[in-house]
Amino acid sequence: MKLWLCQMKCKPYSFVCLVIGLAVTLFIDGLFWSHSQKEFSRHHEKKSAAAVIAAHDMLQQHRTIIKAIDSFFSASILVTKAEFTEFTHELLKIESAVAFTVDDDNKLAFISDPSFESEMELGKFSTNVDGELIFEMPEYSAFIIPIDEPDLRYMVYVISHQRVLNKLNNELEICIKYSIGDKTLSNGYCQIEKSSLQQLFFYYQSEDYHYESEFNAENYSLKTWYSPSGEEISEVLLIILLFSITGIGFSFLLYLKVEQKNALYKMRIETNSKVAVLSAINHEIRTPINAVLGYSKMLKDSGHFAQQDEMTVNKIIWSANLLNSVAENTLNFSKASADKLTLDNQETDLCELIHNIQDYYLAFSETHDKALNIIIKDPLPERVSLDSTKLYQLTTNIINNAFKYSTGKQVNCHIDLKYYYNRPFLRVAIRDFGKGMSISSIEAITRPFATDLHNTQVLQSGIGIGLYTCKQVIEKVGGKIMIRSKTGEGTLVIIRFPLGHVEQVAQADEQPVLTEGIMDNKVNDQQILAHLNIPENLQDIEIKKENMNKYQLKELLLVDDNLFNLEVCKAMLEKYGFNVTTQSDAISAKQYLIEMTPEIVLMDYRLEDTNGLALIDELMDLQICQEREKDIKKTYYFILSANDKAEIPFHEEYPDVFFMQKPLNMDIFIQQLDSLYTVN
Known part of the structure; x- marks a missing residue:
């Protein structure tokens, strides 16, 4: 329209x-x-x-x-x-x-x-x-x-x-x-x-x-x-001609300028429409993916099946994550083309993020007999401010390519903290041991959909859109990506990802981006995960139990119009001890708030009859109008959406609302609750 x-x-x-x-x-x-x-x-x-x-x-x-x-x-x-x-x-x-x-x-x-x-x-x-x-x-x-x-x-x-x-x-x-x-x-x-x-x-x-x-x-x-002379008449006619040429030229330039502005406006509308369509598709894809991942993890945590069935469940989880990655790539590609890509930095446990990346590839290793080695030479900070979603997406994209085209048994991922012009960056270097990339494949980083049609003997590292998307995303947020490949020795891809701020880490000395140690695989494999301080299985279990007991019986209102999401999220939250009440529409959610006062409200952004922020406004108004005791506890509001925070209109007007992306990540949810309850 x-x-x-x-x-x-x-x-x-x-x-x-x-x-x-x-x-x-x-x-x-x-x-x-x-x-x-x-x-x-x-x-x-x-x-x-x-x-x-x-x-x-x-x-x-x-x-x-x-x-x-x-x-x-x-x-x-x-x-x-x-x-x-x-x-x-x-x-x-x-x-x-x-x-x-x-x-x-x-x-x-x-x-x-x-x-x-x-x-x-x-x-x-x-x-x-x-x-x-x-x-x-x-x-x-x-x-x-x-x-x-x-x-x-x-x-x-x-x-x-x-x-x-x-x-x-x-x-x-x-x-x-x-x-x-x-x-x-x-x-x-x-x-x-x-x-x-x-x-x-x-x-x-x-x-x-x-x-x-x-x-x-x-x-x-x-x-x-x-009668004036011919020279005088020529001078007058020449001046009129110059005026005419200038005026006509300026008129057409103005016409073309307006047409170009109109074309850019229409292009922007079309681009925004495409982004909106892809965002809607992404939302619709993530909704069932959320259910698949939730049910798969519930089934895996139940433990009532054989080891072979557990491998099948792991493959389902891997495939669901891969499908989610494809949807995210498509959306990021469109956003980068429309210059709508921004960083959403949040306080992040870097060790846990790396642990999640390693855990993500366990199912792949079980199926393909290939392993991911995460190598860290120097200690990393405990907490950093970064856009964990985009870093996770970029890293897994490149690792997926490395796994897909590597002929070796392993892919090495080197992670270091570096400073460039006094700004902190996380440097992630991913090295595979395949046959290397052809020239046309390397060109894919600047030209999407590039393929090597003239050389079928050389194994390619992708058809282009994934690599191009990585470059677009990393450069739009202020980072950098570089590729180095040698025939018969594999490929090294390095990304430099910007950080907001870093805590509890000393400034590292500047080193060359492409070190021979990385390319020639001279790093001692004993350095793998040496400085991560990731807890062993028993310690991990104890921490999870502690988190589960921390929020035992806390009242939580879960609002989502998708019954599968309600069931999956409710099961995940109840596992951590929350007393969960589910509502599938705005009317029932408001009615519940009149009768009860939950400490936590977690709701989907896109509801059938309204959106999450509009419903939060109504719930806040209801709480203000109610006459209750002064010592009533504050209610914390969370938005769970398949869209990025930057895509949600007027999100900056809600500084007290925490935004999370689907599927529900309990670790991020618990971390945010810890920070909220610590402050208050």
Whole structure:
């Protein structure tokens, strides 16, 4: 359901991120395009305004000069040709214009620059549609001003188009066009050919500016346009392209990032679902395994059968433990892949743990004629803090492989306490005496399901998942695993398992991880179990009797919805003297607590109608609400589950509840009770 909802929600979310990214990119491109257009238009307006002002100033200067000449005639009684030339020559030289007068017959009289006399004679006088006299001359514009002078009728003020063009050509970044009648003057910029792209997107044109002539001459109009150069357009387009590539790239990266996050989320959900399924399968497998082991031990402890039958029972116990190991391996493999593997360190009797490992292989030795030798060179601490379940699982996994593929009669297990970077580690070195491992088999430690398909003559040490799981588990919890194998001499596997803290042991000197003594089997076999301080059979029996008498008739409530587990656990607990009451559901357990107050409550985590922690909450509430004597003894709560403590939700909120894994281990249970009763 969660996965389906994620697929429905996450896909539109990533698509929306992509659309938003592209929209932002388009907006930025549009913003820059608009800014560029405004900048180009502003540049044109600035240049156009300057051209208009220059044209206006030029016309104003010509008007001023014309009025000055007219005033010159008005102020003089008689103006001679020499006086006219002298007065107007320097005045008109700056503006590049020519002034001359005509008599009544429209013949040239005075001229400002005699060098232009021959050119001026090419002009013709005529009248326009309004009957006004005009002077026409190619490549010139003329103004006709009546003057009050004897024998002189008009003054003609002529402006050369070429000289105007020379001034216009000084403007190199804008096109300027003067329209004079049917004539148009334009500078050199106007002749530059523009591409269709420039004309379509980068063309800026001004309105026509009209200038009315105050004299008898043609009117003027001014028009400008501007188009940026190819380099400027290329720069704008390149920047837009870079913005687009960056924005589109970022949008797709964001899209892929969200998709990857969604994929990881879905993968995490799928992985969690797989872990949950494997956890459920593990729970369902451990429940009958618990019953098989319990009934087998009950049958073995009864002693009412022959020695051959006892060997059969031992084989049943061995097979049940092996099946439990397979289930644990599968779950650990899944947890390691999902990075959900953690250490659950508990105070542990190390000697007893080693004794349990040795006892575990007694049935195997009876069947396969192979023995496990546990070799300890230096004394080990009495108690350490470690995850005994994972250490037991790792050690038995490697020993199982060694037994399976060793051609010799024994497998040696060396156990030492070492310090690496001032941290305590338990080093377990397991050596078999088989034919050694092939290269592809050794690769299984980093590549699961690896097999040596090309060499059937070399005996392999497993198909890979067990060895790979061991590596994943040990490295996820901060340890290390190493393999050394020689053809014909066997294989040495060393694990370095982290410890929480160590009591009653001196720090050992650092030694190489792979010692020749271990690999070459030079250790004296008399060292086997020399420093374990494990009690002999009679002493062991006396300790068990003492533990059985210690909790004689203590009230214990056992809650489990599996009747087989109830029967097996009840028998194991009663053997230690507990007065056990069994309940198979939460309602009957609560009803019992109302009537009685057990000192110990041991219940399965997964019940049919609730879970163990929720039921413990209800039982604690019932105890608080009941009015009882103040000297009533405290009730201790235990959870028995096929799952690891870390897999149980909200377990950290119950510091007073002790968690145990199935099958029920009476030694661990008694140890925890001893610590609880000692503290209280």
